[in-house]
Amino acid sequence: MAGAFIIIDYNDAExxxxxxxxxxxxxxxxxxxxDLGESLLISHRERFNRGIGPDGAPWPALSPHTHKKKNQDKLLVxxxxxxxxxxxxxxxxxRLGTDRLYGATHQFGDxxxxxxxxxxxxxxxGERAAILETLADWLAD
Structure with missing residues (x-):
């Protein structure tokens, strides 16, 4: 994945x-x-469609100087x-993300x-809680 991705690793103690x-x-x-990847795909797509970041904040609006030929009312689309x-x-x-090179530009800004x-x-x-629940289910099996 050359664009932008996150790595779910062992940073979180729990x-x-x-x-x-x-x-x-x-x-x-x-x-x-x-299992985690499938779940996170769903939640990330839902959040993307709502136009909000992981912190729940809405994405900044398009600049009035932005001119798009298609999907003029949709951010990042x-x-x-x-x-x-x-x-x-x-x-x-x-690793969860996009292979689009411009993904990093939109994730981090320019x-x-x-x-x-x-x-x-x-x-x-919510995703962190879902991860913990999935992991607990795997341990219980």
């Missing part, structure tokens, strides 16, 4: 505990990360490619071109 226990139990976490997120799951990590950040990748509290 998630780390679950992942370490699952690693001991399963060895290969690929199936767990696939010209042809719809940016919202076609995907994920890669392996035994050690989950002050030189007067493009504000409109973060579309990241975890909100």
């Amino acid at each position: 998630i780390r505990v679950f992942l370490e226990k699952l690693q001991e139990k399963l060895g290969d976490l690929t199936p767990v990360f696939r 010209l042809d719809g490619w940016l919202r076609q997120l995907n994920y890669q799951a392996s035994g050690t990590e989950l 002050p030189d071109r007067h493009i504000p950040a409109r973060p579309f990748l990241g975890l909100d509290e």
